[in-house]
């Protein structure tokens with residue numbers, strides 16, 4: 109009995125030694141590899157299409173919400189396979205990144221998939237009356253909102269503050285804040301959008317070369333962006349002229365080719381042929397309903413603005429019909 113106890117203790121002791129050795133080795137490796145953006149590896153999303161929703165949706169914030177979305181498209185999406193999808197209002201059980209809006213210091217509650225389904229997992233500021241009032245100037249608001257969005261979505265992808273790294277210069281480490289990463293994906297990067305010490309605030313919202321390297325290490329290089337739109341889509345067209353009813357249109361997309369037809373209220377079918385460019389923007393999308401009635405769509409596939417010679421301006425949106 110006694111002997112058994114001893115051997116259990118001995119094994120436990122040996123295991124602890126081995127474990128300590130592993131930890132020491134891991135720490136050593138980290139210390140010895142300053143040459144290796146930093147992130148929290150366990151927080152990498154296992155999905156490449158990450159749902160995003162807004163806790164509150166008001167028509168008053170449509171422009172600002174679009175700025176945020178565009179900022180993510182122009183940076184994290186453009187340079188990797190990751191896609192932020194949805195962008196509607198949150199339901200009580202919505203997963204993914206749930207964005208609250210308030211006049212607060214913008215932040216995320218954790219990194220990467222720690223935000224999955226968390227109420228107000230990300231909070232953004234659109235007004236800047238209290239926090240960072242200089243951003244409330246009309247000339248600065250779009251810049252501030254986009255710039256901050258790029259940084260916060262960096263957290264949402266699992267990237268921590270670059271100034272938190274042990275290999276950041278001492279003067280910069282004084283700015284430490286938030287959750288630490290546990291791996292260094294690239295060398296320390298002064299120009300990272302995740303570095304408070306960046307001489308350009310938030311890198312002016314542009315990913316640095318090393319940001320892109322780190323991003324691609326975790327989320328892959330951009331795939332041919334057009335293929336992701338392949339399939340059948342249903343569009344809804346609404347007009348500013350209250351005398352004009354909304355129209356529906358079905359299109360089929362294959363690569364850059366967009367073909368489809370709209371059924372008019374008087375029972376005709378008006379065909380359309382257009383294209384999608386590399387950035388997912390519709391090109392040449394025109395519906396000629398009559399010699400004097402032409403509808404032109406401008407924007408991305410999922411939504412944009414339209415002009416109609418008969419019904420004024422308006423907007424459209426497309427959703428997958430499968």
Ligand SMILES: [Zn+2]
Pocket residue numbers: 259263269286
């Ligand atoms: Zn931050």
